[in-house]
Amino acid sequence: xxxxxxxxxxxxxxxxxxxxxxxxxxxxxxxxxxxxxxxxxxxxxxxxxxxxxxxxxxxxxxxxxxxxxxxxxxxxxxxxxxxxxxxxxxxxxxxxxxxxxxxxxxxxxxxxxxxxxxxxxxxxxxxxxxxxxxxxxxxxxxxxxxxxxxxxxxxxxxxxxxxxxxxxxxxxxxxxxxxxxxxxxxxxxxxxxxxxxxxxxxxxxxxxxxxxxxxxxxxxxxxxxxxxxxxxxxxxxxxxxxxxxxxxxxxxxxxxxxxxxxxxxxxxxxx
Amino acid sequence: xxxxxxxxxxxxxxxxxxxxxxxxxxxxxxxxxxxxxxxxxxxxxxxxxxxxxxxxxxxxxxxxxxxxxxxxxxxxxxxxxxxxxxxxxxxxxxxxxxxxxxxxxxxxxxxxxxxxxxxxxxxxxxxxxxxxxxxxxxxxxxxxxxxxxxxxxxxxxxxxxxxxxxxxxxxxxxxxxxxxxxxxxxxxxxxxxxxxxxxxxxxxxxxxxxxxxxxxxxxxxxxxxxxxxxxxxxxxxxxxxxxxxxxxxxxxxxxxxxxxxxxxxxxxxxxxxxxxxxxxxxxxxxxxxxxxxxxxxxxxxxxxxxxxx
Numbered sequence: 001x002x003x004x005x006x007x008x009x010x011x012x013x014x015x016x017x018x019x020x021x022x023x024x025x026x027x028x029x030x031x032x033x034x035x036x037x038x039x040x041x042x043x044x045x046x047x048x049x050x051x052x053x054x055x056x057x058x059x060x061x062x063x064x065x066x067x068x069x070x071x072x073x074x075x076x077x078x079x080x081x082x083x084x085x086x087x088x089x090x091x092x093x094x095x096x097x098x099x100x101x102x103x104x105x106x107x108x109x110x111x112x113x114x115x116x117x118x119x120x121x122x123x124x125x126x127x128x129x130x131x132x133x134x135x136x137x138x139x140x141x142x143x144x145x146x147x148x149x150x151x152x153x154x155x156x157x158x159x160x161x162x163x164x165x166x167x168x169x170x171x172x173x174x175x176x177x178x179x180x181x182x183x184x185x186x187x188x189x190x191x192x193x194x195x196x197x198x199x200x201x202x203x204x205x206x207x208x209x210x211x212x213x214x215x216x217x218x219x220x221x222x223x224x225x226x227x228x229x230x231x232x233x234x235x236x237x238x239x240x241x242x243x244x245x246x247x248x249x250x251x252x253x254x255x256x257x258x259x260x261x262x263x264x265x266x267x268x269x270x271x
Numbered sequence: 272x273x274x275x276x277x278x279x280x281x282x283x284x285x286x287x288x289x290x291x292x293x294x295x296x297x298x299x300x301x302x303x304x305x306x307x308x309x310x311x312x313x314x315x316x317x318x319x320x321x322x323x324x325x326x327x328x329x330x331x332x333x334x335x336x337x338x339x340x341x342x343x344x345x346x347x348x349x350x351x352x353x354x355x356x357x358x359x360x361x362x363x364x365x366x367x368x369x370x371x372x373x374x375x376x377x378x379x380x381x382x383x384x385x386x387x388x389x390x391x392x393x394x395x396x397x398x399x400x401x402x403x404x405x406x407x408x409x410x411x412x413x414x415x416x417x418x419x420x421x422x423x424x425x426x427x428x429x430x431x432x433x434x435x436x437x438x439x440x441x442x443x444x445x446x447x448x449x450x451x452x453x454x455x456x457x458x459x460x461x462x463x464x465x466x467x468x469x470x471x472x473x474x475x476x477x478x479x480x481x482x483x484x485x486x487x488x489x490x491x492x493x494x495x496x497x498x499x500x501x502x503x504x505x506x507x508x509x510x511x512x513x514x515x516x517x518x519x520x521x522x523x524x525x526x527x528x529x530x531x532x533x534x535x536x537x538x539x540x541x542x543x544x545x546x547x548x549x550x551x552x553x554x555x556x557x558x559x560x561x562x563x564x565x566x567x568x569x570x571x572x573x574x575x576x577x578x579x580x
Contacts, residue, residue: 011380018377019394022456026397028420029409041418090303097296102304109311111563113513115539116556119321119549120314126330143310146303174292204402206516211544221404221516228408228523235412242405253400254393260400261392264457265464268502 030247033239040235055240063237065244067216068223072245075134075209075219076202079141080195083149086142088191091153092179096162103154109147114207117143122211132214140208145198152197152266156190157183189259196256197263203249220245322553334550341554351530351538352555356562358443358526359534363511366450370507371500373451374458379488381459382466395456403453407520410449411436436521442531449517454510458503465499466492505570512563515540535559 032040034051059065094103118140125136160183168178184191206221213222224245227238253260291298322341326334345352381391398406413420414435422432435445473495477487493500518532525541526533533541539559542552 008385011385014376015380015391018380019391022398022452023394025409025413025452026401028413029405032412040412043418043423046420046423086303086306089299093296093299099296099300102300105312106303106307109307111509111560111567112311112315113536113539113556113559113563114515115536115543116318116553116560117311117314119543119553119556120317121310122543123317123330123549139310142306146306150303174288176288176292176295179295200400204400204404206402206404206519207540210519221402224404224408224520233411235418238408239412242402242408245402246405249400249402250397253396257393257396260396261460261464264399265461268461268464268499268506 026246026250029239030243032235033243035236037234037236055236056244058237059240059244063223063226063241065220065223065241068218068220069244071134071213071217072203072219075137075141076199078134078138079145079202080198082138083142083145083198084191084195087146087149087194088153088184088187089179091150092157092183094150095154095157103150106147106150109143110151114143118208118211125212131212132217134217136212137209137217137219140212141202141205143208144201144205148198148201149194152194152263153187153190155267156187156193160186192256193259193263193266196252196259200249200252200260318553318556321549322557324550326549326553328547330549337550341550342558345551345554345558351533354530355533355535355538358532359512359536359559359562362443362447362450362514362532362534363508365444366447366454366511367504367508369447369451370455370458371504373455374462374503375500377455377459378462378466381463395459397456398453399456399460401453403516404520406449406453407517410445410452410517411521414445439529439531442522442527446518446521446532449521450511450514453517454507458507461503461506462496462499465496465503469495501570505567508566508570509563512536512559512566535562 031049033055034053035045035049036052036054039045039049090106093099094106121136121140122131125131130136164182164186165175165178168182169175173181203219204221205219209219209222213219220241224238224241227234227241321334323336323338324334325337325341326332377395381388381395412418416422416432416434416437419435421435425431425433434441436442469492473491474487477491482490513536514534515536518526518534518537519540522532524545526537530538535555536559539552539555542548542555
């Protein structure tokens with residue numbers, strides 16, 4: 001079977017084109033983040049240049065990115081943890097008791113444009129003088145995380161055999177006890193998938209933070225715009241900032257690839 | 272399967288525990304449902320109300336009920352609203368078409384195992400986990416007319432520089448390209464999951480009958496994969512209609528100085544937070560929401576009809 005067929009050659013070439021098309025732009029961004037602005041403007045320095053870490057010192061020190069990294073981490077962790085706390089039991093109920101209508105309401109959130117929630121939220125939370133604080137930001141990110149977690153976990157619970165819980169109840173556990181001691185530990189891979197996906201979506205989220213965050217609470221995707229001026233763009237700083245935002249999430253995806261893929265494709269093959 | 276209340280239990284035999292176990296269905300669902308009700312259903316209802324008022328300016332300002340006046344105003348606005356509708360439809364339609372065709376091609380290439388599969392899959396995952404705003408900035412540099420790599424590469428082939436994002440007519444196609452670059456992998460992964468779950472038998476039977484690769488794909492694999500294709504189109508289509516991040520990152524407020532990439536979502540955002548015209552923006556959002564629901568319904572009902580045949 002190790003024969004070289006024309007199809008195999010074609011496939012190797014085609015896949016190389018795909019990989020280069022997808023990865024080269026990212027490498028370009030990372031390369032530019034190690035160039036001075038003078039080198040970025042010089043087309044003879046496209047591939048050969050003297051790398052500098054000035055852009056990164058600028059991003060991390062002057063531009064205060066350490067604080068924004070902290071903000072992004074805090075918002076993503078809090079939104080994910082709270083969404084798991086609310087979403088996992090809810091998904092369990094919806095899966096086990098066939099609450100399909102309630103599930104539909106939660107999943108509607110995937111369809112609603114975020115702006116249509118931002119307007120009322122902005123109304124309410126400005127009157128409560130809460131805009132710019134972490135609470136509102138975390139709540140808004142839960143709007144993305146919670147439906148995602150319910151969606152992934154419902155599919156997971158649907159596939160988990162009922163017999164295990166039933167036999168645990170025969171052995172004397174209450175239904176809630178069976179959920180806590182049998183179902184939850186068995187759901188660890190599903191919870192990991194849902195948690196990782198929720199973290200990625202929250203980390204990447206831009207629009208909610210754009211409206212609801214303040215100077216001290218802004219997250220990384222909003223902070224990127226500090227490098228875009230009205231008259232000119234600090235390309236080196238901008239590419240370093242973009243790399244700082246994107247690289248951690250790409251590294252996470254690299255290490256937990258299996259979970260990310262199963263989360264992204266959840267429910268796709270049930271028809 | 273009701274639990275016999277006389278069964279001795281190992282733990283928590285208190286009245287509270289019995290009550291909690293009996294009502295666990297709602298106890299488990301209630302916190303999430305409350306959240307959804309308070310932060311999604313209620314705001315949505317408020318958006319409907321706002322769309323019937325002249326709310327504008329400060330969020331503490333008084334507003335008056337104006338009936339359907341906003342709807343008349345928006346629906347007769349050929350200056351900003353209808354062009355935004357056209358751009359939204361064009362952006363979504365063209366991006367989806369490319370993403371599904373290219374995604375299908377990539378999924379087919381990845382279908383059968385090969386050496387180095389793991390690394391190709393990692394490469395495919397990178398664009399779709401990358402932060403969209405950063406992706407927008409990255410392409411902004413690559414497509415910069417003066418210093419970008421895109422024009423440099425065209426130069427090698429003797430093609431003159433293009434304006435890309437800076438051009439009044441080339442900006443929208445360029446943002447579509449960026450969307451295709453970032454989200455084709457998503458469609459490919461979903462379709463690949465579908466392909467992997469298919470049984471080999473129909474394909475083998477067609478092979479025995481002498482069907483060539485294209486015939487087997489078109490007449491055997493694709494019809495079997497259709498439900499997954501519909502799911503991919505639905506999931507991707509909903510997000511494509513709502514695209515905001517890369518448009519804002521590449522063209523800024525209002526979709527550029529000529530509104531060249533102003534889709535409904537960007538328009539509604541601008542009305543709300545650049546102009547504080549909450550009444551009109553709510554109207555645009557309600558119409559936008561109806562468009563999304565409508566296209567979803569069209570897609571799923573056509574799919575169901577096909578199933579019934």
